[in-house]
Amino acid sequence: MSTEEGAAAPGGPASAASAAENDATTPSKVVVVFDYDWSLVNENSDTYLFKTLAPEVYAWLKERARENPGDWTATVDASLLKMQDSGAAELGGIQTCLENIPVLDEMLDAVRETAASDAGALHIVSDANDFFIRVFLEKHGLATMVDSVHTNKSFTDDEGYLRVAPYVSAEDPHTCELCPKNLCKGLVIDKLGILTPDVRVLYVGDGGGDFCPGLRLRPQDWLLVRSDESYPSALGLSKRIKAHQDERPVLARVRPWTQGSEVAQLVREALALARRARV
Ligand SMILES: [Mg+2]
Ligand SMILES: [Zn+2]
Numbered sequence: 001m002s003t004e005e006g007a008a009a010p011g012g013p014a015s016a017a018s019a020a021e022n023d024a025t026t027p028s029k030v031v032v033v034f035d036y037d038w039s040l041v042n043e044n045s046d047t048y049l050f051k052t053l054a055p056e057v058y059a060w061l062k063e064r065a066r067e068n069p070g071d072w073t074a075t076v077d078a079s080l081l082k083m084q085d086s087g088a089a090e091l092g093g094i095q096t097c098l099e100n101i102p103v104l105d106e107m108l109d110a111v112r113e114t115a116a117s118d119a120g121a122l123h124i125v126s127d128a129n130d131f132f133i134r135v136f137l138e139k140h141g142l143a144t145m146v147d148s149v150h151t152n153k154s155f156t157d158d159e160g161y162l163r164v165a166p167y168v169s170a171e172d173p174h175t176c177e178l179c180p181k182n183l184c185k186g187l188v189i190d191k192l193g194i195l196t197p198d199v200r201v202l203y204v205g206d207g208g209g210d211f212c213p214g215l216r217l218r219p220q221d222w223l224l225v226r227s228d229e230s231y232p233s234a235l236g237l238s239k240r241i242k243a244h245q246d247e248r249p250v251l252a253r254v255r256p257w258t259q260g261s262e263v264a265q266l267v268r269e270a271l272a273l274a275r276r277a278r279v
Helices: 003-007 013-024 036-040 045-053 055-067 072-085 091-099 107-116 130-139 185-192 208-216 236-243 260-278
Strands: 029-034 120-129 148-156 162-165 199-205 222-226 253-257
Touching: 029 036, 029 107, 029 185, 029 260, 036 045, 036 107, 036 120, 036 199, 045 055, 045 072, 045 091, 045 130, 055 072, 072 091, 072 120, 072 162, 091 130, 107 120, 107 260, 120 130, 120 185, 120 260, 130 148, 148 185, 185 208, 199 208, 199 260, 208 236, 222 236, 222 260, 253 260
Parallel strands: 029 120, 029 199, 120 148, 199 222, 222 253
Antiparallel strands: 148 162
């Protein structure tokens, strides 16, 4: 399963000792970490909002994003401001739109079943923003089931407009070369402190930004990689794993998915293994 465990299990008396050690450290907890866009929900919430409510602002956003690559959060913020200032949408309309963002069948069962289990915990790590995610979670009755949300900030400005700001401020930048300047999801994994021997982490993702946290995972963890050719915009993680497989291999067990039901089933499988490790 893993290079590390493989290396620790040559023949002789040592192998019995290491087997016993492995038994003692079979993960008895499951921590599910969900990416949001194209993972927990089946859309990019940033673009979905503008496409739905203000196509002219969406066209402007695309143009600005082309001119300012690597500055996505500022582009979304400027687009939000433009949309509200022009009267194309108000906060109530924005909220309703985001509450109704498409979701794959059974995907939310993965959240509900993790939360219902003594052995489970769940976090969201996303390049969307706090408002977009919170309104969705509240609408679907999931807000209290999620242990934490790590994403770009949202706030209401003096004009009463919804605005967003980067998770990582420009004054205190991170140094990860794999990630955009506003967010390194790998650092969030570090901060969560979940990489302990008693935990199996299931990271559910689709995009290039999920590669860095994917590299944090250990052989006992599972990286749930969206692998659906019919969603080319949700193959960034899959492509990045392949591109770096020699020099930066993922150590976790890679488990491809295309349907929400597959994610729910994998979560069920991990929870069952953890429960078995507890008795
Ligand atoms: Mg995503
Ligand atoms: Zn990173």
